Amino acid sequence: MRSPLVRQILILVALALAPGIGQAVYFQHKISWKSPIPPSELATVDQTRAWGENVIWVDARPDDEFASDHVPGAISLNEDRWNELLPQFLAAWSPGKKVVVYCSSLSCNASREVARRLRKEAQLPDVFVLEGGWEAWGKKNR
Amino acid sequence: MGEKEQMKQTPNVQRPTPNLEISWRGATSNIKHRTSNIVWRIVDLIIAGIFIFAALTKIFAVDQLIADLGHLHFGSMIADFQNLRLADPVQFANDIDNYKILPWPIGVGLAFYLPWLEMFCGLALILRRLYLGGLSILIGLVAVFLVATIAAKVRGLDITCGCFGHVSQNWSFPAHLATNVAILAGLLALWFNVRSENRTTL
Numbered sequence: 001m002r003s004p005l006v007r008q009i010l011i012l013v014a015l016a017l018a019p020g021i022g023q024a025v026y027f028q029h030k031i032s033w034k035s036p037i038p039p040s041e042l043a044t045v046d047q048t049r050a051w052g053e054n055v056i057w058v059d060a061r062p063d064d065e066f067a068s069d070h071v072p073g074a075i076s077l078n079e080d081r082w083n084e085l086l087p088q089f090l091a092a093w094s095p096g097k098k099v100v101v102y103c104s105s106l107s108c109n110a111s112r113e114v115a116r117r118l119r120k121e122a123q124l125p126d127v128f129v130l131e132g133g134w135e136a137w138g139k140k141n142r
Numbered sequence: 143m144g145e146k147e148q149m150k151q152t153p154n155v156q157r158p159t160p161n162l163e164i165s166w167r168g169a170t171s172n173i174k175h176r177t178s179n180i181v182w183r184i185v186d187l188i189i190a191g192i193f194i195f196a197a198l199t200k201i202f203a204v205d206q207l208i209a210d211l212g213h214l215h216f217g218s219m220i221a222d223f224q225n226l227r228l229a230d231p232v233q234f235a236n237d238i239d240n241y242k243i244l245p246w247p248i249g250v251g252l253a254f255y256l257p258w259l260e261m262f263c264g265l266a267l268i269l270r271r272l273y274l275g276g277l278s279i280l281i282g283l284v285a286v287f288l289v290a291t292i293a294a295k296v297r298g299l300d301i302t303c304g305c306f307g308h309v310s311q312n313w314s315f316p317a318h319l320a321t322n323v324a325i326l327a328g329l330l331a332l333w334f335n336v337r338s339e340n341r342t343t344l
Contacts, residue, residue: 008266008275016262020255023201023228027254031232033247036239038232 037112043128045140048100056093058101058118060110061134071102071137077114090122102130102137182335186267189328193264193280196305200257203229241290242299256283267332274336281329288322291315 057074235253266276
């Protein structure tokens with residue numbers, strides 16, 4: 001019984017590969033294999049410089065990290081105190097402004113989550129995640 | 143009434159022969175076997191249906207269709223079918239990523255692959271082709287998923303399982319757990335039934 005079982009499993013595993021690959025090819029421009037954030041939702045430090053004054057910086061790191069240092073003019077908005085901090089952010093936001101969210105580094109998830117919630121819950125357009133986060137900003141600005 | 147007396151009253155009636163008894167018993171056991179087969183086929187269909195439905199919700203954007211089905215808006219269902227498109231796999235990839243077990247590229251690969259695997263395994267159960275293979279894969283998938291869900295809860299991760307695409311987005315942890323345990327129990331019951339059938343035929 002064992003050998004036919006393995007054969008059956010292999011056949012099913014192989015059968016599912018074909019449509020899976022097909023779908024991956026179909027969506028190749030819509031999803032990034034490198035990072036959970038699609039390229040269209042990422043902004044580099046250079047890009048944000050080019051946007052000049054038209055940017056609202058959002059710091060998604062915990063309060064203590066924000067208190068120790070942050071991008072000049074940034075507003076703190078983290079998930080721990082979301083309901084408390086969101087109104088302060090919305091008061092500073094105006095239509096047409098680009099929102100750039102950052103957290104500690106390339107591997108942190110907080111900026112992605114905050115950006116997702118701003119798009120979904122606050123229905124804001126033009127919300128970007130800073131590529132490389134606070135680390136990348138620090139390297140370019142010091 | 144004594145046996146002799148009874149035979150006098152109905153002289154033409156004979157006692158059933160042992161052969162007849164055996165064939166009668168055989169017929170009863172056949173009926174029982176058939177009934178039990180039908181029951182197991184129904185379990186097959188239910189379990190396969192769950193996996194095919196789960197796969198469809200991840201492969202196609204069926205939100206509107208399910209909403210209309212739920213509200214019994216059958217009129218607009220034709221329009222839903224016409225507008226049916228491939229679902230964005232980003233959501234499911236994010237659901238897998240939320241478990242914080244696998245690196246992102248593997249999660250993306252699984253987001254494309256797993257729904258189709260579920261679909262083929264479900265079809266294997268319905269068509270009774272590659273049956274044991276399909277059953278084994280599904281048991282493995284549900285077991286891994288169950289462990290991952292419990293591990294995520296223990297680690298304090300707030301996750302959405304993504305098991306039925308957007309449909310299951312707001313399910314609570316106990317709802318996840320109960321659904322998975324019930325499905326796993328069904329799959330294991332099918333597995334042991336097939337194994338016992340194989341033993342009796344050998």
